[in-house]
Amino acid sequence: MFTIGAFAIIFDEKGRVLLSHRRDYDLWNLPGGRVESGEMPTEAVIRETREETGLEVSVEKLFGVYGKTDSNDIVFAFRCKVIGGKLRVTEEADQNTYFGLGDLPENTVPKQVERIEDAVNFDQEPVFRRQHTLSSREFLEEITNT
Numbered sequence: 001m002f003t004i005g006a007f008a009i010i011f012d013e014k015g016r017v018l019l020s021h022r023r024d025y026d027l028w029n030l031p032g033g034r035v036e037s038g039e040m041p042t043e044a045v046i047r048e049t050r051e052e053t054g055l056e057v058s059v060e061k062l063f064g065v066y067g068k069t070d071s072n073d074i075v076f077a078f079r080c081k082v083i084g085g086k087l088r089v090t091e092e093a094d095q096n097t098y099f100g101l102g103d104l105p106e107n108t109v110p111k112q113v114e115r116i117e118d119a120v121n122f123d124q125e126p127v128f129r130r131q132h133t134l135s136s137r138e139f140l141e142e143i144t145n146t
Contacts, residue, residue, distance in 0.1 A: 005075040006045035007032030007112070008057060009119040010082060016098035017116050018087075019108060020052045023094050026144075028108040030077070030115065031055075031096075041076040049080060053096045056084035063119045064127035068111070077115045079122075107143055 007030040010018040019028040031052045035044040042059045049057045057080035066075040087096050099105065101120060104113060110133035118127045 003071070003073045004035040004041060004044075005033060005073055006035055006041040006048065007075060007077050007115065008045050008049045008080040009063060009077055009116060010049075010055075010057065010080050011119075012098045014098070014100075016100050017104075017119075018053065018096065018098050019104070019112075020093035021095035021097075023092060026107055028105045029112045031093075042078065045076070045078050045080065050085065052090055052093045054085050054088035054090060055082050057081060058083050061122070062126045063122055064115060064129065066111070066115065066127075067130040069130060069132050075111075075115075077119065079119060 008018075009030060012018070018031065020031050021028050031049040032045055033048040033052075035041050039047075045059060046057055049055055059078045060081050061079045062076065063079055064077045066077065067073070068075070089095065101116070104116070111131050114131060114133060118129075
């Protein structure tokens with residue numbers, strides 16, 4: 001059985017990307033999460049972004065659909081536009097910050113970095129890719145043990 005996720009790629013007027021710092025792990029990732037039963041991925045990314053950042057967004061484009069080698073997850077990555085709300089800390093994220101593409105924090109989840117790169121290099125058609133980088137937990141273990 002597959003688990004489905006949906007993540008937002010939000011760029012500001014300076015071309016910086018919005019990342020959320022998780023409260024449960026010292027990791028940065030795109031706003032998003034699991035699609036709930038009966039929910040469309042587009043609905044999930046809007047809900048998850050609001051829950052994690054306080055922002056209201058609209059979905060502009062599908063950038064990619066990703067399979068993970070370490071699980072049965074399928075992840076949708078959408079470019080989203082801010083249409084309201086206010087960026088704030090939440091129960092899920094203790095920081096929400098826009099970063100320049102060359103200034104992403106070292107503890108940004110590698111799968112998320114790949115998705116950001118795909119969004120930057122978007123060529124009219126969504127990417128369909130199996131991601132082979134470390135899982136969030138494996139990445140966290142790696143960076144904390146070095």
